[in-house]
Amino acid sequence: MCSQSPSHLTPHGPCTSGTFAEIEYDYADCFISDFWPPSASSWIDRCHSWPQPFVVDDIVKHGCHFVAIGQKLGRNEDHEWRISFSLTEQKLVYAMDHCQFSTYGLLKMFLTEIINIGLSGDDKLLCSYHTVFWVILQNTIPHWCPKTLLECFWVCFKLILKWVYEGICPIFFIPDNKMFLSKIHGDKQHQLFMRLYGLYEKGLAFLLHSPSIRSCIINVLHNPRLSISTDDHTLISEIDFDVSLYNEIQRLGTSYKLNIQGCIRYLHTIEQMISSSLLTKYQVIKLHKATADVLQNTAFILHVETFTHKKKLRYRADRMSYHMLKSAAKFGFISDKLYIAMYYY
The missing domain is CATH 1.25.40 (Serine Threonine Protein Phosphatase 5, Tetratricopeptide repeat)
Structure with missing residues (x-):
């Protein structure tokens, strides 16, 4: 597909990426499976508190997809297909409450405007989906509410820091499979960890490096009808x-x-x-x-x-x-x- 319009389309994992009317899109040829893969059956048993049973049933009922992309470190990259949980991940995002979704959005802005800024598709090493999913599932945060938004973000950030340090990020649906093995290792892993640890040392104040987050805070400060509550302890590392x-x-x-x-x-x-x-x-x-x-x-x-x-x-x-x-x-x-x-x- 990329060879048909090389000036407009670029490979992005199993997808063909492009821009139409200033809107970015990914297009993926795939096969749909009517059955939930046995390798992901443990995920169903782990869903005790989140998401709700009807969401789990809907996800399992609609199965998953298979996309044409192999293991980059393997010998059969051009002949392998991979299980894709993209639509399943969307359903889980819709199952989040307001604060969980806000935390997910905050992570996405953080990765887009601080960590991945100026990087091409293949150089972007982190994604925000799995972090929030794991934090919600493991009940790491007892109370998700607007007052604890920064605390929720900080817990997710520290989980990312831990994964990068270990070089292992368990896939949410199949924990035995790891996301970082083909991308985050060696010098890339060391550089990314040192960068994240530098942000960790600064504390939550590093979020001000994000133009979107900084503008939101400035808008609140300049609006007499709005107020912002901050705890000094949350602003130090x-x-x-x-x-x-x-x-x-x-x-x-x-x-x-x-x-x-x-x-x-x-x-x-x-x-x-x-x-x-x-x-x-x-x-x-x-x-x-x-x-x-x-x-x-x-x-x-x-x-x-x-x-x-x-x-x-x-x-x-x-x-x-x-x-x-x-x-x-x-x-x-x-x-x-x-x-x-x-x-x-």
């Missing part, structure tokens, strides 16, 4: 947040070992930090260990300060210390259980 969290713990760590009052202030600060929804699982682990440390120190300080008190008061302090050490063993490392033995010794 997680790396900066890690550093500030570590510095705060280190600063407090020098004071809590002196007296009970310092320990109480330290625990109160940790309580405020742990309630933040912005914490990553690694930051939570760091706070758990900090909690264990301060509980252990509190127990021993309490023991020393009540050593000369009356027997009843000393007994109460002893029971409190025991419970604190028991909690510390629960929050901290396995070796922290030894502090209970040390205390009784």
Whole structure:
């Protein structure tokens, strides 16, 4: 088909791409299958919460398509056909709620205007479909709503970063098959990861590099009838947040070992930090260990300060210390259980 009109048409995967009246299009010759492929049967069993059963039934009922494109790393590229889930993906996009669709749109603008800008079809390494699908299916985000739009985008972005780092992106319908194997490897993988990681270090502020997203924000700021709500913590990168969290713990760590009052202030600060929804699982682990440390120190300080008190008061302090050490063993490392033995010794 491309040879018929070389000036207007270009190959794009299994498709012939062109522009008609300033509208881009893809045209693909394909065979339709009336049956859902057995290799994708596990997808049906994974759909417990999304999409709804009638959507799954409709997708399975209409089967899939086969397009003429082979594995680029194989020997039979010109003789192989590949399963296409393009129409199925469209049905899943229609099954998204408003916030999920907005997140998908935000990802699409991010990839088009920041990552893939200036690249030809074959050089575009990422797509936005599978990221949102996996995040929705795995219930990674408990609440999809306009207030959490940036948080939803950030979760999807970190999943892309993880896939590029590992060089493996599981196909949504057939997880055993991987999308990146023929494209993202070697120098391309390293360069793409370093670029994405550079954006990760900047935090969500990198979205302002997208003309469409930046213009939307500017329109809101200049419209007196509209307002935009931002949380300062969402505009700094997680790396900066890690550093500030570590510095705060280190600063407090020098004071809590002196007296009970310092320990109480330290625990109160940790309580405020742990309630933040912005914490990553690694930051939570760091706070758990900090909690264990301060509980252990509190127990021993309490023991020393009540050593000369009356027997009843000393007994109460002893029971409190025991419970604190028991909690510390629960929050901290396995070796922290030894502090209970040390205390009784």
